[in-house]
Amino acid sequence: MSLITPTRISTPAPAAPAVARKARRGGVPYAFLAPALVLFVLFLAAPIGYAGYLSLRKVKVSGLGLGSKSRTEVWAGLSNYARSLSDPDFLPSVGRVAAYGVIVVPTMLGLALLFALLLDANRTRESVGKFSRVAIFLPYAVPAVVASLLWGFLYLPRVSPFADAFEAAGFAAPNILSSSGTLWAVANIAVWGGTGFNMIVIYTALRAVPTSLYESARIDGASELSIAWRIKIPIVMPSLVMTFVFSLIATLQVFAEPMTLKPLSNTISTTWTPLMKVYRDAFVRNDIYAAAATSVIIALATFILSFGFLKLVGRRAFNQED
Template identity: 55%
Template sequence: MTARVATRPRKRQRMRLAPYIFVAPAVVLFVVFMLVPILYAAWLSFQSYKLEGGGILGTRVQVFAGLDNYISVLSDPALATGFGHLGLYGIIAVPLTLGLALLFALLLDVPAARAKRFSQTAIFIPYAVPGVVAALLWGFMYLPSTSPFSYISRELGWGTIPFLEDPGIFGSIANIAIWGGVGFNMIIIYTSLRGIPDEIYEAARLDGAGELQIALRIKIPLVVPALVLTGIFSLIGALQLYSEPTTLKPMTDVISQTWVPLMTIYRNAFLTDDLPGAAALSVVLAVGTVAVSALVLWLTNRRNKGAQS
């Protein structure tokens, strides 16, 4: 009897420790691969390098630079140009990605729809293609010498389509992101649609509502949280644009080494050996991404509270 009583505190102690043991691997991975690099980048952004000893044989040492790196980054005209390119790209990519994802999700949710499994797979497959591979595939479709679209256009007497020239380059890059991102966002929205009780649809149909009215007045308002989530994902993806313009860069003279902020970060870190400047720009981009996401959430919550009141 005494042994049983003694084992009870041990079992309770193990049960209390169990959640922490299960969470520990995720916490360790987060700290090692997320928190530590973020803190190191923030610390590095306040440093700079200078030569001591004079001459070519001087030793490069790291010194505290304060806000000099941030002032240099924010005053760089290439940064404003890069964010301008991001803005034009985002205006095209984000609305079309969300709009097509919502449209496909609504079409798949129609009771009369056929071949739903095949359609879901066909729409989702582009998301499984790596971004670099997708950019290469579309790049060859954009090149005047290999593009089937330009070939048809020339045969019709319309000339070559300027996919890789200004301003068509923005639509070309946005098309790659849309092609790869619609499937992922569609799955999120479609899953949200499947969570709506069927009784709501049945009541609407009994009142004489058609599928279009049900979609506009019931389905879309109820999947707003999913739309907000996919919208934030799309915004973050737009701010992190890198692989598509970098892959297309050898195919056109329009894209420079600083075409978007992430390309500028890569140039500073690996081409000009300016790690503190790259770290400062990384911090600026990260803070901007968090600020945009927080602003979207705040506007959404404010709109929901206004609608409820």
């Protein structure tokens, strides 16, 4: 008679240490993101939320407005938005910004694309390319206020060296800061300062393209102009879309240039742009509620135009990256 000893099947113990290690690894990305998220909430999301809150409030004055409880903050609804939109200075400021954008954005991106193509056409001349890149990019490193002061000095006929050159040639020096030239004066500063940044973005995209693609086109008989039009520009189209969105956002938020030139000319009013109107309402008239409403309107317009443009051209511009 034989005894059969049943075999004991051992089940593996749960890998608790492995699970714990996996859980710890899963929290590492959030730990790296935490500082950026905290800064985003404190310095971007919270101010936007507070501006939206102020735009729905107003001050109610009781009696003669004297005493600690005579001025109370109450619910205003959409009255601040109606007041901002019906302000006679608002729509003209929007029109000036629209005209400013029509001048600045195509000119700046056109020059940036032209410089990037010219630099990419001379890849073998590395020393010339480095100097040219620095020379074109350098104006972007100058702060907007400093650039506006420099150009303001060049615009004033009494102190500008260009005025002396015009007089020496027998011509009258143009008054660039006149009512008809102010828009072009402000636009010139933006083009001068922003072309270099956009050029670097586009040129970086061109540098990522292998040179063998261009060599194949040259073997097939394509000229440099044909290569630029049929190969390079379609390849950098995503970069052009991105720089266009950045330029559009900067256009809607133009403030430093006209604000700096304002003391130099009486043709620039305190509401020359929507953001200047926000500054006037908040810090001159002490009406932070109307200023908050106008700020929210500008933010919504920026969001709608930017994402609307991306929705319109995003599929065609980025389909080659899918």
